[in-house]
Amino acid sequence: MQRRRAALFGATSRIGPAIVSAFSEDTSADAWHLYLIIRPSSKAPKLPENSRNISVHTLPADESSTQELADVFEKLDCSVVISSLNAGLADLHKSIAEACVAAGVSRFIPADYGSIRSDDPWALDLMVNFRNKAFVRWRCQRLADQHPSFSWTSLATGHFFDYGLHTELLGYDLKKGTAQIFDGGDLPFSASTTAQIGRAVVKVLSHEKETANKMLLIQSFCVTQNEVAAEIERATGKPLQRIQVDGNTYLLENAAKAEKGDAAALEEAVAVCGILRSNWQGRPEYGNTLLELDEEDMREVVRKEIGST
Ligand SMILES: NC(=O)c1ccc[n+]([C@@H]2O[C@H](COP(=O)([O-])OP(=O)(O)OC[C@H]3O[C@@H](n4cnc5c(N)ncnc54)[C@H](OP(=O)(O)O)[C@@H]3O)[C@@H](O)[C@H]2O)c1
Known part of the structure; x- marks a missing residue:
């Protein structure tokens, strides 16, 4: 069988390995x-x-x-280029998109994989990383308007759930046994496992027509911080100490520091954003149905991940 060829930038990023695994495991990537x-x-x-x-x-x-x-895309005969580069590399993304057009690549998937959607004007105002993603998407759409053979797809995923359980992205510190709970902890937020995101990238390639020039919102599930905390407690058999935090105050403090170049504050600001502003339920851009991507069971994922700490 003559396989079609795709190129991936950023294979060693936080999401790159899951995209690579999906290409080796998912039969639709054959x-x-x-x-x-x-x-x-x-x-x-x-x-x-x-x-x-x-x-x-x-x-x-x-x-x-x-x-x-x-020249590289032409030599490798690629029809698709995928990026999981750091979103700060906006100029490199722009060059890759322009190179796709020059080499006749039909689909570019730029790195978004956002904890929140990068077309949220509220987020664009607050943080440079979302402005970078929006700029790259805008540039891709301009190229698509000028060159109908070229198109793009980007995926907003909510927080990386498995990665987030092992770090403090979701607010839990499993070593210290604490949970930072924003605004009472009952706000539903969408999140995806890294494996689910890898599968979604592969699914875009088997739904090229329907996904052209679209930002899709994908998820493993939509849950609340309190539901996840309860499941962590069930899995570990230990109570979490809950620290109640006002989300907006925390966000504005960290976003201000992030705008001055504080990388740790940027991660904190993104962490709270992903909990306050990423509920994909009922949104027209909800992508699981279009991609034929099943949702997952949060409880099973927590049990699997906590069992492996
Ligand atoms: N939703 C979430 O919870 C969440 C969490 C984390 C990340 N993300 C998103 O995931 C994406 C990846 O971000 P990340 O923070 O994981 O990235 P990262 O860890 O900083 O990884 C960057 C990758 O880019 C490669 N790279 C850097 N400069 C390059 C260049 N000039 N040419 C070619 N390759 C280059 C690196 O490889 P070498 O340096 O070895 O070349 C590495 O593979 C971003 O869109 C980010 O926003 C989302």
């Missing part, structure tokens, strides 16, 4: 060969065992011009 594009200075990405449709391609230099990227 039609694809995935090239992991790395720089000469990059650390080598881990390839899944027995992966028959994934290989690494090293760029000639750490910095590449748009033309050099286009």
Whole structure:
């Protein structure tokens, strides 16, 4: 079988490995060969065992011009390019999108995977990382308007749930046994496991027509902080000490520090945003149905993840 070819930038980011795994595990990815594009200075990405449709391609230099990227896409004969790069790399994303057009690539999936949607004017006002994502999407849409053979899809995912359980992204510190609870803890928020996001990327490729030039909101489930806290307590058999926090005050304090370049404050601000403003239920852009992506059971995910700490 002649496989179609896709290229992935950022295979070693926080979401890259899950996209790579989905290409090796998901049967709908059998039609694809995935090239992991790395720089000469990059650390080598881990390839899944027995992966028959994934290989690494090293760029000639750490910095590449748009033309050099286009040459790579042409040489590899890619029809799809996926990014899971850091969202701060807006200029590189712009170059990749322009190189896609020059090389005849039909679909670009820029790195969004946002805890909240990056077209939320409230978020754009507050934080540079969402402005970067919005700028890249705007640039992609301009290119799509000018070149009908080119299109893009981006995925807003809510918080990375499994990653968030093992860090403090979701407000829980499992080592200290504490839970930072925002605004009472009963606000529903959408979240996705990293495996679910990997599957969603693969599903976009088998639904190319329906997903063209769209930002889709995907999730594993929509839950509240109190529901997750109760499940953590059930799984560990230990009560969490709940620390009640006013979400808006916490957010504004951290967003102000983040705008001055404080990276830790940016993570804190994104953490609270993902809980206060990411309920995808009933939204027209809800993407699970279009992608034929089943939701998951939060309780099972918590039990699986807490069991592995
Ligand atoms: N929703 C959530 O909860 C959540 C959580 C985390 C991240 N995210 C999103 O996930 C995406 C990835 O972010 P991240 O923070 O995980 O990224 P990251 O850890 O900073 O990883 C960056 C990746 O980009 C590669 N890279 C950096 N500069 C490059 C260049 N010039 N050329 C080629 N490759 C380059 C790095 O590889 P080398 O440096 O080895 O080359 C690495 O693989 C972003 O869109 C982010 O917003 C979402």
